[in-house]
Amino acid sequence: MYFVDRSIAVIKPKKPFLEWLNSLPENEVTLSLDDIRSDCTVLMIPEVNEQEDGIAYIDDMADKVFEMELASWAQDSKLWPKSRNLKTFWDWFDVEIHTVLMDSVDQDIHNSPTTDHGLH
Structure with a gap:
């Protein structure tokens, strides 16, 4: 194990x-909050x-x-909410901060830019 x-x-x-x-018009299945909170985006941030x-x-x-979260569900930005200010962000998302990150894999991490937002 390695501290990151x-x-x-x-x-x-x-x-x-x-x-x-x-x-969303193309959404064919009604999702629940549990559905969309069960596999969330995790961001590495500077060590705090x-x-x-x-x-x-x-x-x-x-x-x-x-924008990344919206794009992961709807590529067409015309479908996104008009108001995307900081207050709206915090109204729409909870954020958990975890201060310790350990790497349990004995291999280098390979990075690539996030050009494709189709995550979900």
């Missing part, structure tokens, strides 16, 4: 995100010692995270 010099943020959709998701520092980091990139 990062912390993590788990992005968990809340009810307003679910309502938007279930209102305090939860508040991780939250501040997410505040600074909330617009990117918001």
Whole structure:
């Protein structure tokens, strides 16, 4: 096991995100909050010692995270909510900050840019 010099943020959709998701025209299945919170996006963030520092980091990139989450369900940005400010982000998502990240795999991590947002 290896300590990684990062912390993590788990992005968990809340009810307003679910309502938007279930209102999408191409959505054929009605999802529940449990459905969309069971396998959430996890972001590696700079190493933090305090939860508040991780939250501040997410505040600074909330617009990117918001768009990434929306795009992972609907590629067409015309379907996205018009208001995507910081308050709306926090109304739509819970964020868990975890300060310790361990790597249990004895291989290098390979990074690639997130050009394809079709995650779900």
